[in-house]
Amino acid sequence: MTAYNTNIKEQSAQIEGITYNLCEIEMIRMNIPADNHSFRQELFTFLSEWFDRSNSVLVHTSGSTGTPKPMWVEKECMMESACLTCSFLHLQKDDTALLCMPLQYIAGKMVVVRSLVAGLNLLPVTPSGHPLKDLKEAPVFAAMIPMQVYNSLQVPEEKELLKQIKHLIIGGGAIDSALAKALKDFPNDIWSTYGMTETLSHIALRKVNGEEASEWYTPFDSVEIRLSREGTLVINAPKVCDKELVTNDIAELNEKGQFRILGRKDNTINSGGVKIQIEQVEAALKEHLTTPFLTTSIPDPKFGEIIVLLIEIGGRHETYEEIQKICEEVLPPYWRPKQIIPLEQLPLTETGKPDRATAKRLAEE
Structure with missing residues (x-):
């Protein structure tokens, strides 16, 4: 088993093949102009925070269901999480690691921490929709x-290049059936991750491609899971979180100790006494719709709540009538949207997740 370095005083950062110690990191950070808001500046600022005397660092939640919240997390727990991932994926010293996530969120910070504990060669790329566009080698x-x-x-x-990545993990949002199908024959391992800011990135993975592809997540060995009375996933991950975490994710467990996510509790719509899960409606429609869309609900005097479909206008997609017809053909009657609302752009968070709170507000307005 590979030994990982969890002594911050003995760590160094390897970036694009160059190794930096604390003094060099501080010198570079101080010499970058204050008005320079480049991704490289963000990286060296975080590295400076990592090597300071504080035991914790500040992160922000993604804000997919509300306003992003600041959170202080322990460096020791971040390193424990990093070791779990590096060990699971068998990452080795000097392996190249792409950093293409914003550094204010846990996902980006954890890529850096994994590189520090495992001695990975970090390749920073300004976060964008096309992180591989300027790379010559995977x-x-x-x-x-x-x-x-x-x-x-x-x-x-x-x-x-994507095909050549030896270990690809995908997180921060659901992998729909179309994306999974496009990846199923890729030669190297692709994993979907399950986790959140509070668990310091992921605590479970599932294989997306190959013969072992599954919709069931396997928790790390040190993680215990169960369901709450409401059917939501409860996580006990003592290495990364000092208390049991009750999530909002409605889940199902199997006899192997694995779980799969059915949707979020706050994405459950009660329409006329029938409980409908937004994610299941969206999964059914994604098989047939090319028009970008989100599902939400608005209050209704008769049904309590009704389903509303927000669609992004523009481009060569289905017409309003075609969307209505698709909904009637593929959805049960009680899942069908009662209203279809066009928008110039669907609301998304900075990390690309559906912004459910804004979607609901827009629908109500």
């Missing part, structure tokens, strides 16, 4: 959100 390890993977598949050169 990294050994990469963490991306579904949107970045989808965009990379649309460009032949980027798709080829």
